[in-house]
Amino acid sequence: MRATLAEMLASGRVLLADGATGTNYFGMGLESGNAPELWIDAHPDRVQALHQQFVDAGADIILTNTFGANRSRLALHGHEDRAFEWSQRAARLAREVADAADRPIVVAGSVGPTGALFEPLGELTDAIATEMFREQIAGLASGGADVAWIETMSAVEEVRAAAQGAIAVGLAYTATCSFGSGGRTMMGVEPAALVEMFSGLGVAPLAVGANCGVGASDTLVSLLAMTESSPATMFIAKANCGIPQVVGTDIVYSATPEAMGEYAVSAVEAGASIVGGCCGTSPAHLAVMRRALDARVAGDVRARPR
Numbered sequence: 221m222r223a224t225l226a227e228m229l230a231s232g233r234v235l236l237a238d239g240a241t242g243t244n245y246f247g248m249g250l251e252s253g254n255a256p257e258l259w260i261d262a263h264p265d266r267v268q269a270l271h272q273q274f275v276d277a278g279a280d281i282i283l284t285n286t287f288g289a290n291r292s293r294l295a296l297h298g299h300e301d302r303a304f305e306w307s308q309r310a311a312r313l314a315r316e317v318a319d320a321a322d323r324p325i326v327v328a329g330s331v332g333p334t335g336a337l338f339e340p341l342g343e344l345t346d347a348i349a350t351e352m353f354r355e356q357i358a359g360l361a362s363g364g365a366d367v368a369w370i371e372t373m374s375a376v377e378e379v380r381a382a383a384q385g386a387i388a389v390g391l392a393y394t395a396t397c398s399f400g401s402g403g404r405t406m407m408g409v410e411p412a413a414l415v416e417m418f419s420g421l422g423v424a425p426l427a428v429g430a431n432c433g434v435g436a437s438d439t440l441v442s443l444l445a446m447t448e449s450s451p452a453t454m455f456i457a458k459a460n461c462g463i464p465q466v467v468g469t470d471i472v473y474s475a476t477p478e479a480m481g482e483y484a485v486s487a488v489e490a491g492a493s494i495v496g497g498c499c500g501t502s503p504a505h506l507a508v509m510r511r512a513l514d515a516r517v518a519g520d521v522r523a524r525p526r
Contacts, residue, residue, distance in 0.1 A: 221321070221322070221323060221324050222318075222319070222324060223324035223326070224326070224366055224367075224392070225281070225326045225328070225366055225367045225392065225394070225426055225427075226392060226426055228280065228324065228326060229426060229427065229454055229493055229494075234488050234492070234493060234494070234495060234513055234516075235280040235281060235326075235493065235494045235495070236278055236279050236280050236281070236484075236494075236495060236496060236506070236509060236510055236513060237279060237280070237281040237282075237283070237328070237456070237458055237494055237495065237496025237497075238271075238274035238279040238281060238282045238283055238496055238497075238506065239274060239277075239279075239461075239496065239497040239498075239501030239502055239503065239505060239506045240461070240497065240498060240499050240500055240501045240502070241256055241270070241283065241285055241287065241330070242256045242287070242499070243471075243473070243499050243500050243501075244270055244502060244503075245259065245266070245270070247502075248266050248269070248270070249263075249266070255288055255293070255294075255296070255297050256285055256287070256288070257285060257286060257287075257288055257289050257293075257294065257299075257306055257310070258297065258299075259285060260285055260286075260289075260306045260309050260310045260313070261306070261309075264309075264313055267285050267310070267313050268313050268314075268316065268317055270503075271313070271314050271317040271318075272317050273503040274503055274506060275317060275318070275321050275325055276503070277503040277504075277506040277507040277510060278506065278507060278509075278510030278511075278514075279325070279496075279506060279510075280323075280324070280325065280326060281325070281326040281328050281369075281494065281496070282314055282317065282318060282325060282326070282327060282328065283314075283328045283329075283330040283369055283371075284307070284310040284311050284313075284314045284327065284328065284329050284330050284360060284363075284365060285310045285313075285314075285330070286306065286307050286310045286311075286329060286330045286331070286356065286360065287330045287331075287332035287371070287372070288332055288335075289303055289306050289307045289310065289330075289356055289359075290303055290331075290332075290334055290352045290353065290355075290356045291303045291352050291355065291356075292334035292335055292336050292344075292352060293332070293334060293335050294306075296335075303352070303355050303356050303359065304355050304356070304358060304359035304362075305359065306359070307329065307356045307357075307358075307359030307360045307363065308359040308360070308362045308363035309363060310329075310360075310363065311327060311329055311359070311360045311361075311362070311363025311364050311365040312363040312364055314327045314364075314365070315327050315363060315364035315365075326366045326367065327364060327365050327366050327367075328365065328366065328367050328368075328369035328394070329356075329357065329360030329361070329363075329365035329367065329368050329369055329391075330369050330371060331353060331356060331357060331360075331368050331369060331370045331371065331382055331385075331386075332371060332372050333372060333373055333374065333375075333378055334349060334352060334378065336349075338375060338377045338378065346377060346380075346381055349377070349378060349381035349382075350381045350384045350385050350388070351385075352381075352385070353381055353382045353384070353385025353386070354384075354385035354388045354389060355385075356385070357382075357385050357386050357388075357389045357391055358389045360391070361389050361390070361391045365391065366392070367391065367392045367393060367394060367426065368382070368385075368386040368389075368391050368392070368393040368394070369393075369394055370382040370383065370386070370393055370394065370395040370396070370425075371395075371396045371431050371432075371458070372396070372397075372398045372431055372432050372498075373395065373396070373397045373398070373405070374397060374398060374405035374406040374407045374409065375405070375407040375409070376407075376409060376413075376417055379395055379397065379414075379417050379418075380417060380418070380421065382395070383395060383417075383418055383421055383423075383425065384421065386423075387421060387422060387423045392426055393423075393425050393426065394425050394426050394427045394428065394429075394456060394494075395414070395417075395418075395425050395428050396428065396429045396430055396431040396456050396458060397409060397411075397414055397430060397431075398430070398431060398432040398433050399411055399430050399433050399438065399439070399442040400433065400434060400438070401433075401434050401438055403438075403441065403442065403445070410445070411430065411442040411443070411445035411446045412445050412446060412448070412449040412450075414428050414429075414446060415428060415446065415449065415450040415453055426454060427453070427454035427455060427456050427493060427494055428446070428453060428454075428455060428456065429443060429446065429455045429456030429457055429458070429492065429494070430442040430443055430446070430456070430457060430458070430459070431456065431457075431458035431459070431496075431498050432458070432459075432460055432498045432499060433459060433460055433498075434460065434463065435459065435460055435462050435463050435474075435475070436459040436460070436462070436475065436479070436480070436483035436486075436487075438459075439457055439458075439459035439460075439483075439487075440457070440459075440483070440486055440487060440490055443455060443457050443487060443490045443491060443492060444490050444491070446491075447490060447491030451491070454493045454494070455491050455492045455493055455494070456492060456493070456494040456495075456496075457487035457490070457492040457494070457495050457496075458494075458495070458496040458497060458498050459483060459487075459497065459498060460473065460497075460498045460499045460500055460501075461473040461474075461475045461480060461497055461498070461499065461500030461501040461502075461505055462474030462475030462479065462500065464499070464500065472500075473499065473500025473501075475500070475505070477504050477505045477507070477508035477509075478508060480497060480501065480505045480506075480508060480509050481508040481509050481511065481512035482512070483509075484509040484512050484513055485512050485513065485516050488513065488516060495509065495513065496509075497509065
């Protein structure tokens with residue numbers, strides 16, 4: 221049973237995206253300093269196990285383990301030549317889990333930032349960035365991803381380059397930025413400016429929004445700024461699971477499953493069509509979010525009162 225993200229959004233039902241990848245891998249044995257993408261080769265069973273846990277918790281969308289699977293990020297670990305290969309394989313791992321489910325599950329190809337700065341602050345050019353993203357997204361599409369999930373971006377140039385990469389491959393895409401407590405991304409982008417970033421590209425994103433950041437409350441503030449400026453757009457809210465705290469040698473996120481359930485409902489009321497969790501969000505958190513969304517009165521989230 222398979223459906224595209226566009227088809228599922230058209231149904232009018234609020235969709236639940238999955239939770240964290242990296243922080244959950246730490247609980248499964250990933251060591252600090254190692255890239256999660258290394259598990260595509262080393263531990264594909266664990267990659268699929270987390271996908272399955274999120275599906276079992278009620279996710280409609282699962283993200284591939286490819287957040288840093290571009291040449292720039294993989295070069296830090298000596299694997300820059302494996303961007304296409306690992307993206308393709310990661311998408312296949314997620315696709316197998318999705319296709320075995322008894323309901324439609326969207327496989328979203330996670331596309332994170334390059335980690336490099338654009339000219340004149342750095343050496344990255346639009347052409348180089350677009351090609352990096354095109355290579356990664358081509359691998360994701362080849363492996364069966366339904367959509368390119370561009371996430372945790374902070375610069376206009378990088379968002380547009382990733383979008384251009386998806387358009388070049390012919391894959392639908394979404395895009396989210398990470399907004400800080402000051403209401404802007406690290407590179408100064410305001411939430412209300414996100415919708416206009418894609419002007420002139422020819423193909424618009426299926427949805428835009430906010431992810432990561434410093435917790436649910438700031439994500440909701442960013443979301444409200446977007447929905448007020450562009451109420452007809454489909455929006456994504458994928459907030460961190462509270463604030464990270466150091467407990468002994470571990471980093472623990474502060475939000476309880478119940479708090480994340482409340483956030484999920486608040487995100488829908490603020491205008492989100494897709495809700496999920498970012499860093500620290502476990503399958504247990506997601507299961508409570510699923511129950512909270514299912515308990516909410518059905519209706520068109522974009523027709524909410526002003």
